[in-house]
Amino acid sequence: MLARAGIASRRESEELIRKGRVRVNGSIAEIGMSVDPSQDVVELDGRRVTPVAFAWIALHKPVGYVVTKHDQRERPTVFDLVPSIPGLTYVGRLDIKTSGLLLMTNDGGAVNQLTHPRYEVNRTYMVDVTGLTASIVRRALAEPIEIDGRAVNVVSSRVRQGKQKQQCELLLTLAEGRNRIVRRMCEAIGLRVVKLVRLSHGPIELGDLGSGQWRYLSPVEQEDLRQLCTIQIDG
Secondary structure (H helix, E strand, C coil): CCCCCCCCCHHHHHHHHHCCCEEECCEECCCCCCCCCCCCCEEECCEECCCCCCCEEEEEECCCCECCCCCCCCCCEHHHCCCCCCCCEECCCCCCCCEEEEEEECCHHHHHHHHCHHHCCCEEEEEEEECCCHHHHHHHHCCCCEECCEECCEEEEEEEECCCCCEEEEEEEECCCCCCHHHHHHHHCCCEEEEEEEEEECCEECCCCCCCCEEECCHHHHHHHHHHHHHHHHC
16 A cells, blocks of 8 residues: 555565554554555554555557666656556566567556466567578477576467568467566577567557557456456465
8 A cells, every 4th residue: 555655665665664654543553464545544654645546557668668767877768658656667577679568557466466477477479580480480489498497488389481581470478577588588599589569468468559658457457457366376
């Protein structure tokens, strides 16, 4: 609740609680407590914290934008493209050369469930590559591809021959989101990535959202995400 209200990050909020600066209904809060913002009174240093509703955004991240709130090199960030919402953060990252679907929310618990490796949430990517023929790429993708000593969790792959002999289009679905994992697995089998777009994250699809555009997730999409998180935790 504190993070969503924009008071501090989740880690900083825990420190505020440890120091005894947070009270719930008049009593000193403890780490791990749950609150109902519609009923419980939460105070920080004696001032009531105004609850903020959950917000979910789908952004079509353009190439050239970095996924961070503040960039030391003053490059444009994804936060330049979306409304200012207290506690808003991103669900996983896309590197500066990658475009496509980026989910953003102020629900920190859901962020962890959608990005932590143990939950194996699917992400689908379209990748234009050069360097090998389609038949060789298919054979390479049929075998485990190890990055940092661990096989990439590839759910499915489709390879389409491009206009040139050593030019292909890949449709990859991975159940993980390690840093630059798609580019690294392509490099591992001898491919050069020309274009990389994330088409979906979990049940949410990019669809026809234009580059640089954003939209709020529908109630149905939010419920799909909640169910996914519940399933992953229960499993």
